[in-house]
Amino acid sequence: MSEKKYIYTFKEGNKDMKNILGGKGANLAEMTKLGLAIPQGFTITCQACLDYFKDPVGFIEKIRTNIMDNIKGMEVESGKTFGADKNALLISIRSGAPMSMPGMMDTVLNLGLNDKAVVGLAEETQNERFAQDAYRRFIQMFGDVVMGVKLEHFERILDAHKKVKGENTQDTDLTIDDLKKIIEEYKILYKKEIGNDFPQKPIDQLFFAIRAVFDSWNTRRAVTYRKMNKIPDFGTAVNVQLMVFGNKGWDSGTGVAFTRDPSTGEKKKFGEYLSNAQGEDVVAGIRTPKKIEEMKDEFPNIYKELMETMENLEKHYRDMQDIEFTIENRKLYILQTRNGKRTPQASVKIAVDRFKEGLITKEEAIMSVDPNIVSNLLFESIDEKKADFSKFLAQGLNASPGAVFGKVIFEADDIVELEKEGDLDIILVRPQTKPDDVHGLFAAKGVLTQFGGKTSHAAVVARGMGKPAVVGAQIIEIDVDNKKFTVKDKVIKEGDFITIDGTTGKVFEGKMPLIEPELTSEFQELLSYADEIRKIGVRANADTPEDARKAIEFGAQGIGLCRTEHMFMDVFRLPTVQKMILAKTDEERQEALDKILPMQKGDFYQIFKIMAGKPVTIRLLDPPLHEFLPELETILLEHQELKLTNGPKEEIKDREKLIAKIRSISEENPMLGLRGCRLGITWPQINEMQIKAIFQAACDLKKEGVDARVEVMIPLIGMVSELTHVKNDLVKIAKEVIDSYNIELDYLFGTMIEVPRAALTAGEIAKEAEFFSFGTNDLTQMTYGFSRDDAEGKFIPIYLQEEIMKENPFEILDQEGVGKLMKMAIELGRKANPNLKLGICGEHGGEPSSVIFAHDIGLDYVSCSPFRIPVARLAAAQAAILEKKKSM
């Protein structure tokens, strides 16, 4: 039985040893292997951490000699001595698990300092202030991070000293004497809190720190995080590394650099540095950092070395790198390299450039771009560099992305008036929106509501139109009567400008500076790579001809969800729709439906024409009918007012009838009520009208030589008997229409899978359906048993905060629960009907991790709102690449 190897020097490891050395340790070893100047040191393995927990005291004793041997090695290499008064070896201690994890011990710097070594350091650097400050920081960091003394205790001491010196004193204004006094007070605090003196022996400091890193692996927060993220209990490594200082004098310095411009993606090194400074000084912003190019004059050799290093690192890591470096006495040290953060624009440009430069493959180019951010390229956004964020007014829900500014207007009708006058910069602000407001939404640039969730009427309509929307900003109080809204004591009147950012849900006063979106040629090119690679189709959720046009523009291969309810909500049609609902006789109802038919037919005609040759999945009417009627509350209050004020008898009677009707069709839980196919079963005339409109439109086009590809989708099926009941009648009508044109027309009939029972009995349903489309919005609601509107407003924020949920399941598909139902449905469905086509048309269809899941479980396509199509195309390609990797 060979002894386990618990310690590796940086020279012994490489990047593939993450499970042994942790991420940080493996990376330090890798860079050492590349021959870069890395402050040397060693890594105590993850296995050591696990063995430590079995017998903490015994284990530390067991590896003590081993650790000290490695410290010796660092002494030899650096020519410094650990624990010496002069030329002391100073080290940093850092945790590093195989996966990045919050809740673990961070960093202790300057370990090795004590009352004597600080004097030595001052002499060596000729900079006593630097030395004393380093010591102060060490005590604070050690006390806080290693021993658990609350940081605020230290800060209270520091603040007290600063206050004495005046209002705006900075850390840097503290003198050597101040620092010495602070150090003394820190030590007293330490003793009071811990019971012992601050340890003067570096060897004690070292072992305290190592144990603290190990212990941090099992803090409650870390354990919870692992449990939630299903991270195995593989322990954390400990990295012990030589300190280097960029503030040892004017032949020292520190900086950060990117191998390409992180803002534009341009192929040009980009960075900043400061001489005689350490990292914090750059952040503090007291001295203005110099551009990296200036190093050419100041440190010509080092500049050359740095440039070469960066080139090599980018090649080696196959991505743009963000590098931290320090120059200590004219020697360059690389402290860290990582894939550089970049703007969405840069991300795309870098990926395409690097592929063209032959540095990476197409697959790598695709994998290097985060699909989550590319949708931002399609919307206006707030220019963060120029923006004045003190104008912040309120946080709402980010219901439809994009930023926009405009004048606040409270009534839809007023907007239409203003539009006629040519005033287009308008934001509709409402407590909530109703179908009646749609014409205002059409004319406005964006919408802000006080109430409602991401599936509220305003949100859905705005997303459909691609207009920014912030909803449920409950902190604003809207007073429609007096045409103003207030946020705490701030008043915004009608006509005042505000900016809403539907991407973040933020609302600002006035006009914020915006960045125009740009669909660059690189972006188009990247998406063309994605299309070559991806296996899963991408369709759009599109309800109108405008949507369909956008869908085509963004590369949709069809429409996966055409909701017909918005066709009913149109301001000119709504009165007829209401007449249809309120009809007293079948004849009256049919009369109204006969009027609606040509309107719907016209919509379908346009959509089919735009999508010629591509499938269009039309969902029959889904929402509960009371959504088309005025709100009960309004009518009740009107009714009472008329009565109390002796209003016209006729009007009172009208209200009474309307109240009775609304009551008779309103529901306790509309989400679980008379909607979807249930509507079609109880009010079959509506479905029949829709089928006629669809097939007449398709047949007209066919006659004109346009290939309309119809897919009819029946919503909210829970039992196969519902589907057969509805389908049998509709297929008959479809056939009648087609026969009356004397042509042939292929079409499909299918169903949404959005009710848990549909997934559970998918085998039966698949025998009657030609396709399934997973409606993951409803499926999520019913699987979790909570309504999106209520949950997002009320308890999901608390769940996220308390870490009961990792993510909002309406944004990121819940693979464990909802996904399990989907897998079950796919398996049962395909078994019963091998030709079954499978798609997803919930909003998850445009969310990257969900698109990858959709690929993995074998769907044929995803469908998402037009603006998410590029996201889906990219994510779909990533899914194909990931699958290939897994199978390798």
Added chain:
Amino acid sequence: MSEKKYIYTFKEGNKDMKNILGGKGANLAEMTKLGLAIPQGFTITCQACLDYFKDPVGFIEKIRTNIMDNIKGMEVESGKTFGADKNALLISIRSGAPMSMPGMMDTVLNLGLNDKAVVGLAEETQNERFAQDAYRRFIQMFGDVVMGVKLEHFERILDAHKKVKGENTQDTDLTIDDLKKIIEEYKILYKKEIGNDFPQKPIDQLFFAIRAVFDSWNTRRAVTYRKMNKIPDFGTAVNVQLMVFGNKGWDSGTGVAFTRDPSTGEKKKFGEYLSNAQGEDVVAGIRTPKKIEEMKDEFPNIYKELMETMENLEKHYRDMQDIEFTIENRKLYILQTRNGKRTPQASVKIAVDRFKEGLITKEEAIMSVDPNIVSNLLFESIDEKKADFSKFLAQGLNASPGAVFGKVIFEADDIVELEKEGDLDIILVRPQTKPDDVHGLFAAKGVLTQFGGKTSHAAVVARGMGKPAVVGAQIIEIDVDNKKFTVKDKVIKEGDFITIDGTTGKVFEGKMPLIEPELTSEFQELLSYADEIRKIGVRANADTPEDARKAIEFGAQGIGLCRTEHMFMDVFRLPTVQKMILAKTDEERQEALDKILPMQKGDFYQIFKIMAGKPVTIRLLDPPLHEFLPELETILLEHQELKLTNGPKEEIKDREKLIAKIRSISEENPMLGLRGCRLGITWPQINEMQIKAIFQAACDLKKEGVDARVEVMIPLIGMVSELTHVKNDLVKIAKEVIDSYNIELDYLFGTMIEVPRAALTAGEIAKEAEFFSFGTNDLTQMTYGFSRDDAEGKFIPIYLQEEIMKENPFEILDQEGVGKLMKMAIELGRKANPNLKLGICGEHGGEPSSVIFAHDIGLDYVSCSPFRIPVARLAAAQAAILEKKKSM
């Protein structure tokens, strides 16, 4: 390859050949085998039907000779000749599949008659009217059933002839001449509709009829029914049987008889007969039938034979029999025997008696009683014999069983006043009930509401109290202001008597005669047999000490669901509860909770004490909080009225605050909103108070030497993280309470499984739960995606009518969908935690088929409302018996 046997005479089969001969054929064969006088004949097998469909014409030709050989056999046996003019062999043709199935061809009688044979029959019977009427009926039946001529065409002819003779003419008033004219017109109708003359050749009649039976197997209705009921396509048999006539003269007759009294269960033959009559005459009620005992004088030998036959049949079929017999020329024929229908009382008495007489086993006694009906033994019911059903007023939902009459009162407060005056016969009638009305419900004998479903407040509370309730009787229009309600043009004023029947949902004017319930000694005895046999436990859903007492009385082994919300709804507590909800600060809220704690503790104390030694599962607060607040609509209208009438500013302000609060906690879909554990997570103080109350009560009892067995149940879990979050805090508090008493107390923490996601991830949840209790009400709602309140009022009736659903899944557990989730949860749960206890506490826990399902999937217990406990005990025993049979 031996030729298939397509035809069996009645002498060749037996009751175990149902799959070959169909149910009817096998039963006729069995009775023949028993040596009973059965009109003989033969059965064409189910297989013949299937082979017929492969080649209809060819197949009929193939078996023609075979059929005719068997007809020959009947001729030999009967001494009659098929197709002869005199002494013609007349036969009946009936379908008979292995399982009883609607939609199939019924019966053709008198086949073999034609223009000549009818004359022969008249001569033979000396009864021309009889013969002509038999011929008329045959043409009509053949035309309708075999050839598909619409029955109404025949009836129109018949009616016209009757009309000529005056207003109230009966069929029996038609003379021989009338009948002859009708026959002629029937023949003309037949030719017009079918294109050919009515077939005069009996052989043609026979083959038409056989084919019609076969064809009826594949009618759309039959196919749909098979599909829905998962009946295999095994074809139907055809039974060809000799006709016998009880109306051939005064030495003939017909009758029905039961082997025991079907009304009381007494061991005494019971029946009626008529001489010179056929079955229809008994039904027509023109002649009064004689008691079976009178046969002793009229037909002494036959009476003896009949009595012996009945004795034997009861023994042979091991159940009370209902027999049809005919006497033709002093010869007794048994036409049918079947298990006799009986009243619930009789059912129980017969089962116990027969066991005691040694005729059947305990298991058979249990299997012979339908659990669905025994619950009626525990409630008053309308005496159907004495009732005047013309008093019917309205049909509502049968929300809580039992019939009761009382004076109509519209306001809860008025009832309390009347109660003080000693007036107890009161029915509370409300548009809907709210928590404010509970005190009225306590005092009333029953409740009737215009709106609301079976889970509405009134329904739940009434069921809990065991009081009859009819809810959602939408046809009644209540005018609370004017203290009256109307049904169409009928007006019922306050103080008028009505009768409500919560078992059927019917409402009647005035006092209907009622039958008192009786928990007979036989019933007790039968249940004791059930307890010996059943394997699954039976607990009660009980919220109050009264419920708990009832539960014990009916044999509950514990409480499976104690809902705590009703403890909050108590009229004296509600104001405090509202204060708690409306509290502006945590302190205010805590203050209110501190007041509620001792009240809840008192309830728990009583319940634990009553249930000493038996487990009590307490569910923490579940419903959304706005259920405890006044209705928004009411407050809004009050507010507007105050404003319009310049009411006190203070009151207007109060309303405004209340409106804001109600709005802030009201929800779009309360069923899917902030309730269950979500409430406990966002408002942890409520849970904490409840845990304190529970454990203080239990500890107090423990100190007094009473064994309180606490099980705490957390509702609406969808993610294991919810459970751990809630549980960890509560276990800590429970421990604190117990420690403060310085005693030991065992308890369990578990969860409801009522959200689909909980079932899907039950493996994770089981690691954190000591028991699962399936809340099948919510689980059904979420699995189907419809809310019970909305669905039962709006579309479930249509679904049932259109046969989209076989049964209401809120009454009969949906085994295919909801049951699949349950099975999944059990499998995952038991695998992760083998000690997991499993139960069901939805209303299905008291529904027999669901209890059997619960047994089959391996639950440890079912829990149901106290009055359903006897049902559950019986059904549980049946489940155990069925399982044993299956494994044999």
